[in-house]
Amino acid sequence: MxxxxxxxxxxxxxxxxxxxxxxxxxxxxxxxxxxxxxxxxxxxxxxxxxxxxxxxxxxxxxxxxxxxxxxxxxxxxxxxxxxxxxxIKHQFLALPGQSIEEIKEVYSHPMAIAQCEAFFKNYPHIKLIESEDTALSAKRIADEQLKGVGAIASELAGEMYELETLAKNIETNKKxxxxxxxxxxxxxxxxxxLLEQNKINKSSIVFSLPHEEGSLSKILTILAFYNINLTKIQSLPIVGQEWEYLFYVDLTFTDYKRYLQSLDAIRPLTKKLKSLGEYASGKQSYPVHNGDIETAHSN
Amino acid sequence: MxxxxxxxxxxxxxxxxxxxxxxxxxxxxxxxxxxxxxxxxxxxxxxxxxxxxxxxxxxxxxxxxxxxxxxxxxxxxxxxxxxxxxxIKHQFLALPGQSIEEIKEVYSHPMAIAQCEAFFKNYPHIKLIESEDTALSAKRIADEQLKGVGAIASELAGEMYELETLAKNIETNKKxxxxxxxxxxxxxxxxxxLLEQNKINKSSIVFSLPHEEGSLSKILTILAFYNINLTKIQSLPIVGQEWEYLFYVDLTFTDYKRYLQSLDAIRPLTKKLKSLGEYASGKQSYPVHNGDIETAHSN
Incomplete structure (x- = not known):
């Protein structure tokens, strides 16, 4: 590097x-x-x-x-x-020295707003307004010194733009x-x-299959014969091509060579098989303690 | 009835x-x-x-x-x-007699806003504000006779609340x-x-499986042996239980009895297998004409 x-x-x-x-x-x-x-x-x-x-x-x-x-x-x-x-955690941020009652509008990305709706039900005087980005909503308040305006954003954004946290971790779902x-x-x-270090143990692939009985079962059976494990599967209809389905699949394995062989083994039965990447499976970033969940990098 | x-x-x-x-x-x-x-x-x-x-x-x-x-x-x-x-089609609605330039705020459900963002990029003077519902946003404009305010909602909502369509079918994606x-x-x-009429040919099921090599492939192989077809599969990790996965699967079949037998055949290999319902597969509501797509109920 x-x-x-x-x-x-x-x-x-x-x-x-x-x-x-x-x-x-x-x-x-x-x-x-x-x-x-x-x-x-x-x-x-x-x-x-x-x-x-x-x-x-x-x-x-x-x-x-x-x-x-x-x-x-x-x-x-x-x-x-x-x-x-x-x-994912969300903070209710605003310029220092204000109370929640003084905040009339809160800006954030629609996804963040959706995840904090239960919290804001207690504050019907606050209008929730969609913006392009969580952090940018926080930055704008700081840049323009906007009073009466809040943002839903991360703790990092609060620190970067020197805003006060009116309420901490306001996301509805803690998991x-x-x-x-x-x-x-x-x-x-x-x-x-990564390969040299024997760290590659995961892959994301995409392929399509004809809409035929058993077409997916054949693919999964072959992968199982090669000791390849699935950690995710999602089918998607292809609009306008109802006879064909697209599949996104995540695989884990211990033997990289075996994994490559398994792709060769399923390729003739699929269409447009493509590996989106081979990588080291992510750290378990959320140990569970007494029902509460924290990322490995908090605390 | x-x-x-x-x-x-x-x-x-x-x-x-x-x-x-x-x-x-x-x-x-x-x-x-x-x-x-x-x-x-x-x-x-x-x-x-x-x-x-x-x-x-x-x-x-x-x-x-x-x-x-x-x-x-x-x-x-x-x-x-x-x-x-x-x-899904979206209309840009407002009180009659206004131009787009006069509209300062547009209210709608976050999903509808997201689907029309490209259209509103041409009108940076318009603030997009999240509301609880598309049709309710339209109703409010009519009820309170709000000038300078628009809504993203359906054609039906426009008719019901007697609003004018400032722009038609403003959704970015036509598919x-x-x-x-x-x-x-x-x-x-x-x-x-439905059963008497032999109309039941689809079912939605949910089950969980241990995170083991080949556990899903066994299930799909058994379903294939019973001539059951998959039209959708989606896996979901269960947060806090990384050794177990939840699967939502849609099945289609021609023989209802065989379908019931196939569930009996996979049940012992699954956990918490549940049928969410057996029903008649929906009409093909989107014939494709020259690249354009319309629902069966629109012309």
Missing amino acids: SKTAKRIAIQGWPGANHEIAAKAYFEDENIEVVPCLTFPDLFDTLKQDRDCYGIIAIENTLVGSLLPNYTMLKDSDLVIIGEYKLR NFTRFLIISDRGKTENDE | SKTAKRIAIQGWPGANHEIAAKAYFEDENIEVVPCLTFPDLFDTLKQDRDCYGIIAIENTLVGSLLPNYTMLKDSDLVIIGEYKLR NFTRFLIISDRGKTENDE
Whole structure:
């Protein structure tokens, strides 16, 4: 690795959950965050800046898979080089010195708003307004010194933009995790390093199958014969092609060679089989203590 | 059936997509819509009013499955008695006689806002504000005669609340479909009628499996031996129980008895296998013409 900072494109503004996940994933490395307002922007950034890494949310325990991200990943020439699971927490932030009663409007990303709706039911005087990003909503309050305005954003955003936390961890569901994928154009180099260290034990693949009895069962049976385990499967109808289905599957394995052989074994029975990346399975980032759940990187 | 109107609980206000789907599904029947602001409200309504039917969105081609609805359905004693697929269209509505330039704020459900963001990028002077419901946003404009305020809602809502359409079909993705489930406490009676008519050919089941190599492949192989087809499969990790996975699977079949036998055959290998309902597969509601897609009920 070079000594210059690794550039990591994140969706959202500095202080967004994507930055938190990026910092946790790259831990002690020197990273420089490249903010992208939307996921398509992030994919464009990576297309132009081949040395830049990216981090994208791919699924969430409450809302499921982020299908548009799967589609963009499938259609790109980027590969997954790692994953990170983050427990999602939301803070109610505003300029210092105000009470909740003084806040008339709260801005945040629609997903964050949805996850905190129960909390705001107690404050019917507050109007919830959608914005492009959690952290950007916090930044705007600080930049424009907006009184009477709040944001739902991360603790990191609160610190970065020097806002006060009016209420802590206001998310309704305390078991809400988002899984992030780290993607890169230079996957192969990274992969080689990981392969040498025998760390690659997971893969994400996509393929389509004809809508025929037993077509999926054959694929899974072959994978089982090769001792390949499934950690996720999701089917998607292809609109306008009702006779064909798309499948996103995550696999884990102990023997990398066996895994490659298993792909060769299922390929003739599938259409458009593609590996989206081979990587080291993410750390167990949420040990459970007495019913409460914290990420490994909090406390 | 009695001659009094069938009560159908919908999520959303009259004029919401749930009402459009309910009217399309029950076609010539005399129905009375019972509006429920949220999905939990709808489940509560059905718990108290045992004669009432319900209709819930369960998956959408853009955002995937509505996992919280799956969870509530699984945990309830309601059953699916039918399904309907609706092409989602959004209209930009306001009080008559205004131009887009005069509109300063647009209210709608976060999902509808997300689906029309590309359109509103051309009108940066408009603030997009989240509300509880598409149709309710339209109703409020009419009730309070709000000038300078718009709503994203259905054509039906525009007609019901006598609003003008400032822009038609402003949704970004023209291939966006939502699948709705019709649910009922009295599923068994309905089922008996359908069974007699040999119309039952689909089922939605849920089960969990130990996180073991090949556990899913065994289940699918048995289903294939029984000539049961899969039209959907989705795995879900169970937070806090990383050794177990939940699966939601939709099955289609031609022989109802064989289907029941196949469930008996897989039951010992699964945990908590439950049928969420057996029903007649929904009409193909979106024939494809020259790349454009319309629902069967629109011209």
